[in-house]
């Protein structure tokens with residue numbers, strides 16, 4: 001940003017900072033843009049092209065996800081996944097090409113027969129009449145056609161030039177349309193393709209009535225700015241819908257999906273837990289998390305969000321993986337608050353440190369207490385839950401003991417409760433005063449020893465002695 005002409009350049013001076021801030025506010029309305037929402041979040045003013053409140057999911061767990069290293073889906077598993085996705089409410093379910101194998105074809109036909117309530121069925125084929133002829137016989141609602149347009153794929157995958165690709169694409173599209181089935185044409189490896197080639201073929205297929213064109217970041221090389229620019233340019237060239245597919249090799253798959261919607265894309269490909277070739281694509285749950293922040297009411301109106309965890313568990317079990325600890329929304333620590341400063345604020349108002357509400361997804365918030373980073377406000381909340389009577393000074397004293405013990409090893413909630421109960425009882429009985437750390441140590445030790453010599457403990461010891469005799 002340039003300084004005004006009549007002011008000397010004074011790097012870092014307070015005056016300069018004030019001028020820059022003032023002009024930034026004037027230009028953008030606010031440094032973060034737009035108005036604050038109810039949660040105190042600054043939303044940017046919407047771009048007139050933006051579709052962040054008007055988009056659909058093409059759920060590809062049963063196509064891209066089948067390309068995940070661990071995946072082997074029998075029909076029963078595919079049906080279970082398809083039904084769960086339908087229950088969740090995805091608009092489209094994409095299935096592996098029926099040309100892949102006899103079972104793939106039979107599964108595709110069987111899933112089309114399920115009569116799902118909400119989700120329509122797509123299958124995904126090469127840009128080839130042989131595949132198209134098989135696909136239209138399966139009963140799908142739509143066919144997704146793909147062919148590589150980058151020089152890498154033109155030279156080393158299928159060996160065809162752009163004029164062959166265009167001619168064959170037209171033939172396949174017209175054939176599928178003639179059967180009354182929806183058709184999408186996509187360029188694989190779009191971000192390493194020549195822009196002129198892309199725009200030219202997309203314009204051609206748009207003119208002959210393709211329902212959607214697809215942009216695919218097949219190798220995960222694109223960043224959100226590149227995505228925005230390509231999709232925005234494409235939006236000005238075609239009138240049909242625009243679908244986007246992002247691989248996550250460099251960690252941009254969710255951000256790229258969001259940038260695509262901001263630029264006017266209409267459909268995003270996802271898979272449950274992001275499974276797919278290599279490290280996969282935009283995860284369903286991650287996209288939902290992102291879009292909930294953009295327009296919660298829209299997302300809640302479309303999807304049965306409390307199903308997310310179940311869908312993920314079904315897929316995780318089917319491909320023999322764990323749901324990652326830090327998974328969006330459903331990871332075990334996604335709504336766990338630990339540090340004392342966070343815990344205090346969260347207990348006062350969850351919006352302080354949560355942009356998503358766990359209840360929207362049937363999840364629960366958890367405040368972790370028994371560790372060295374805890375604070376007296378978190379401990380106070382537990383005292384209240386346990387219906388104990390301790391004043392703030394006593395709670396701070398008990399907190400000091402919890403922290404001291406947690407410096408040696410993390411204390412479970414059971415440990416914390418035990419410390420608080422002993423503290424409380426000792427205070428009630430006049431055995432303990434604030435600051436008497438050694439007295440508290442002795443009481444805790446007595447309690448532990450009494451547990452060690454409890455009848456159960458004695459019985460166990462006796463059994464061990466008998467077994468070893």
Ligand SMILES: CC(=O)SCCNC(=O)CCNC(=O)[C@H](O)C(C)(C)COP(=O)(O)OP(=O)(O)OC[C@H]1O[C@@H](n2cnc3c(N)ncnc32)[C@H](O)[C@@H]1OP(=O)(O)O
Nearest residue numbers: 097099100101126127128146147148157158159188218277
């Ligand atoms: C980026 C993606 O994920 S795209 C989707 C990937 N999905 C799949 O590959 C589905 C599963 N695939 C399969 O079952 C098999 O690869 C099949 C049935 C599709 C093809 O099997 P094969 O005929 O044995 O060929 P193979 O897999 O070795 O090679 C791919 C063939 O498709 C051709 N091809 C590759 N991509 C395309 C395309 N998009 N459009 C048209 N032809 C293509 C290649 O030129 C090659 O043909 P060739 O017979 O002249 O060598």
Ligand SMILES: O=C(O)CCC(=O)C(=O)O
Nearest residue numbers: 146186188214216218245
């Ligand atoms: O059909 C598409 O658009 C995407 C195909 C694919 O899986 C990819 O390019 O990574």
Ligand SMILES: [Zn+2]
Nearest residue numbers: 064218245276
């Ligand atoms: Zn892919």
